[in-house]
Amino acid sequence: MIVRQLQDAKESARRIVSPDGxxxxxxxxxxxxxxxxxxxxxxxxxxADFQMHYQNHLESVYCVSGCGEVETLADGKRYPISPGTLYVLNKNDKHVLRAFEEMEMACVFNPPLNGKEVHNAEGAYELEAETV
Incomplete structure (x- = not known):
């Protein structure tokens, strides 16, 4: 069994801050x-207003708090995000995420991340990054 506390993880190498802020x-x-x-x-x-394109991973995102929107760049559709919203990047969708207020999100990646990933120039995570 694995048991972890969020606050403990936030105070460890498991907390990663994006270089772009x-x-x-x-x-x-x-x-x-x-x-x-x-x-x-x-x-x-x-x-925050930034483009991502997870070419190597599928991601599902559940909004816990805050509000914003996600825009799919292939068709220009914008989807509001608020607490209780789930969006799933099931086609490696190129997208823009905008936060109108601070948002807390629960995210699942497949394949799993190693730990130190930050977005590359394409807005993706590399498959084999440094581990925590």
Whole structure:
């Protein structure tokens, strides 16, 4: 059994802050845990507006608090995000995430992240990054 406390993880190397200042992510469950997916609590800072394109991962995102929107770039559709919203990037969707206020998100990645990932120039995570 694996048991972790969010506050403890936030005070460890499991907390990653993006170099661009848009988000921070506490990686609660990672590849080394052997579950086949990773689980993160991610904070998107107020007024963040940035493009991502997870070419190597599928992601599902559940909004715990805050509000914003996600825009799919293939069709320009915008979807509001508020507490209780789930969005799933099931087609490696190129998208823009905008936070109108600080948002706390619960995120699941498949394949699982190793721990130190931050977005590359394409807005993706590399498949084999440094472990925590």
């Amino acid at each position: 848009n988000w921070e992510s506490t990686r609660m469950l990672l590849k080394d845990d052997g579950m086949g997916f990773s689980f993160h609590i991610t904070t998107i800072y107020k007024d």
